[in-house]
Amino acid sequence: MFDWRWDFTWQILPRLVIATGNTLMAAGFGYAIAVVLGLVFALAQRTPSRTLTFVVREAVEFIRSTPLVLQIFFVFYVGPQFGLRLSPWTAGMIAIGLHYAAYLSEVYRGGLDSVPKGQWEAATSLNLSTTRTYFRVIIPQALPPSLAGMGNYLVGIFKDTPMLSVIGVAELMHTATAIGSETYRYLEPYTLVGLIFLAISLPTAAGIRVFERWVRRKLGLS
Amino acid sequence: MSYVEFLSQYGDRILSGTLVTMVLTVLAAALAVAIALAAGLMRLAPNVLVRGTATVYIEIFRGTSLLVQLYWIFFVLPLFGITLEKFTAGFVAVGMNLGAYGAEVVRGAILSVPKGQWEAALAINMSPATRMRRVILPQALLIMLPAWGNLLIELLKGTALVALIAVADLMFQVKQINGTTFLSAETFGTALIIYYILARFMITPFMRWLERFMLRKVGRV
Numbered sequence: 001m002f003d004w005r006w007d008f009t010w011q012i013l014p015r016l017v018i019a020t021g022n023t024l025m026a027a028g029f030g031y032a033i034a035v036v037l038g039l040v041f042a043l044a045q046r047t048p049s050r051t052l053t054f055v056v057r058e059a060v061e062f063i064r065s066t067p068l069v070l071q072i073f074f075v076f077y078v079g080p081q082f083g084l085r086l087s088p089w090t091a092g093m094i095a096i097g098l099h100y101a102a103y104l105s106e107v108y109r110g111g112l113d114s115v116p117k118g119q120w121e122a123a124t125s126l127n128l129s130t131t132r133t134y135f136r137v138i139i140p141q142a143l144p145p146s147l148a149g150m151g152n153y154l155v156g157i158f159k160d161t162p163m164l165s166v167i168g169v170a171e172l173m174h175t176a177t178a179i180g181s182e183t184y185r186y187l188e189p190y191t192l193v194g195l196i197f198l199a200i201s202l203p204t205a206a207g208i209r210v211f212e213r214w215v216r217r218k219l220g221l222s
Numbered sequence: 223m224s225y226v227e228f229l230s231q232y233g234d235r236i237l238s239g240t241l242v243t244m245v246l247t248v249l250a251a252a253l254a255v256a257i258a259l260a261a262g263l264m265r266l267a268p269n270v271l272v273r274g275t276a277t278v279y280i281e282i283f284r285g286t287s288l289l290v291q292l293y294w295i296f297f298v299l300p301l302f303g304i305t306l307e308k309f310t311a312g313f314v315a316v317g318m319n320l321g322a323y324g325a326e327v328v329r330g331a332i333l334s335v336p337k338g339q340w341e342a343a344l345a346i347n348m349s350p351a352t353r354m355r356r357v358i359l360p361q362a363l364l365i366m367l368p369a370w371g372n373l374l375i376e377l378l379k380g381t382a383l384v385a386l387i388a389v390a391d392l393m394f395q396v397k398q399i400n401g402t403t404f405l406s407a408e409t410f411g412t413a414l415i416i417y418y419i420l421a422r423f424m425i426t427p428f429m430r431w432l433e434r435f436m437l438r439k440v441g442r443v
Contacts, residue, residue, distance in 0.1 A: 003301065065375055065421035066414045067382035070393055074414060077406035162289040166386065173289060186297040194294055197286040205285075 009188050012179050016192055019175035020200075026092065026171055027158040033097025034157065035150070038104030042112060043134070045105070063102035069163045071095045076167045092164040100157050107149035111142035144219055151208030155201050162193075172196065228408045232399050239395030240416055246309075246381045246391055247420075250316040251374060257321025262328025263354075276325065283322030288380050291315050296387045312384030312391075320377045327373065331366035332358060360440055367436060371429035375421045382417070392416060 044056040063071070075098075076091035086094070115138050123133040162173035176189035223231075264276035283291065292315040295306065306314060335358050343353035385394035396409040403409070 061422065062414075062418055065379070066417040067379040067393065069382050069386075070396075070410060070413055070417065073397065073400075074406070074410040077400060077410060081404065081406050159285075159287040162287045163383070165289075173287075173293070177293075180297070186293075187301050190290065190294050190298050194282075194286045194290050197290060198282065201285045202281060 004187060005185070008183070008185060009192065012189060013192065015175055015179065016172065016189070016196065019170065019172045020196055022169070023158070023161050023171040024200075026089075026096070026161045026164055026169065027154075029093050030096040030100060030161070031154055031157050033093060034100035034104050034153070037097060037101035039108055041101055041105035042108035045109065046112065060102045060105055063099055064106075068096065068099045068160055069166060071099055072163055072167055088164070088167045088169045091167060092169050096157060096160065096164065099160075100153055103153050103156075104150065107146050107153070108142065110149070111144075111146035112138065114145050115141045144215055147212045147215055148208075151205070151212060154208065155205050158201060158204070159197065223403075223405065225408060228403075228405060229412075232403075232409075235395050235399065236392065236412060236416070239390060239392035240420075242390055243378075243381055243392040243417075244420070246313050246316070246384060246389070247374075247378050250313040250320065250377055250381060253313065253317025254320040254324050254373070254377060255370075257318060258324025258328050261321065261325035262332065265325060265329045266332060280322045280325050283319050284326075288315065288319045289383055289386070291319055292383055292387065308384075308387050308389050312381070312387060312389045316377060316380045316384065319380060320373055323376070324370070324373055327366050327369045328362070331362040331369075334365055335361045360436075364433075364436055364440065364442070367429065367433045371426060374425050374429065378417065378421055378425060 041056055041060055045053045045060075047053065072092060072095040075095040076086060076088065079086045079091070119137055119141065120133065123137050128137070161171055164171055165174035165177065168174065172193050176193045179189045180186040229236075261276045261279055264272050265280070267273050267276075292312070295315045296308065296311040299306065299311075339357055339361065340353070343357045348357070381391060382393040385391055385397060388394065392413055396413040400406050400409040
């Protein structure tokens with residue numbers, strides 16, 4: 001069909017599978033950074049300091065409204081101009097981690113806002129410190145409503161990793177392009193990349209929905 | 223080189239890139255809205271085949287990356303005898319991608335129009351097509367507009383990827399300028415600010431205006 005060559009497909013598949021490992025690793029690292037940094041962004045917008053809230057709010061808006069691919073270029077190329085050299089992996093992880101931290105902070109914000117005010121008052125009347133209130137009372141309750149959004153962005157970060165290829169991170173898209181330019185065959189590598197993405201993102205999205213229902217049941221929410 | 227000198231020397235290239243980005247955004251948005259409406263309505267069709275086609279389309283475009291789709295449309299589609307010029311390939315890829323996301327928004331909005339509206343239209347003997355066009359869609363439109371605001375910003379950001387197939391948009395221009403001057407902070411920084419201005423001070427206010435306009439249109443001020 002359309003000059004599809006199976007021998008070539010089998011020949012390049014191992015290389016693509018190895019690259020898939022890199023893609024998953026990039027998504028995992030990036031997500032880990034985003035989950036933690038996102039919480040920092042969300043909590044920073046709840047401090048009494050008006051200035052801090054304003055600055056973080058604007059920074060999150062800025063990161064959310066500008067293209068990730070441009071942010072990747074920015075982080076990778078601006079460092080050397082000031083004598084700071086970052087490897088493609090480091091720069092990529094910083095850029096993608098920051099980008100998704102901004103998105104996740106919005107998810108957390110929604111979750112934190114959904115915790116009833118009475119919980120705060122109860123914690124105050126028990127003389128719990130702010131830190132303790134957050135970690136033992138508020139965040140555990142804010143988590144279930146945030147799970148859906150967090151899951152969506154896990155799949156989202158995975159789908160955005162191909163952008164790392166622009167600064168030379170050897171993930172799936174980069175490898176497929178390399179194969180294409182070595183062999184002048186683009187049909188198989190790019191189609192396989194698409195299929196690999198589908199094969200991972202569709203089950204993950206379904207799995208996240210199941211997990212989310214399970215958590216809600218466990219916590220007696222539905 | 224000071225920033226003012228930088229701007230006076232490269233300002234017109236950055237400006238022409240910005241213009242290309244804006245045109246791409248408008249074209250891709252038009253395509254995305256059309257696809258979203260069609261696929262969203264198809265998802266609600268009684269016919270399994272129609273519904274299935276829309277579902278497959280949406281899952282494929284939401285399950286893979288925009289960059290993969292763009293490369294596939296640009297490098298692989300010609301092998302099937304469909305050669306798109308790079309500019310066309312660029313906005314078609316972005317439009318089809320965001321159209322798939324939009325389809326789910328359209329579907330959700332149509333489903334959230336109160337049931338009484340459907341029953342009332344049925345009671346006065348409206349045909350299904352008239353009911354959709356005159357009763358359901360106008361109300362669904364109001365529900366989906368805020369979500370479209372976010373989608374349009376995603377779309378604007380998506381257009382930056384077409385630089386990778388050498389469409390001379392803003393991203394492409396600053397990449398080129400950076401390649402010759404190595405003034406990365408100035409080039410990429412300027413582009414970041416321009417994208418931010420487009421998103422925050424053009425798309426967002428436009429959508430706010432559209433929401434108010436539509437509210438007035440259906441008499442719910």
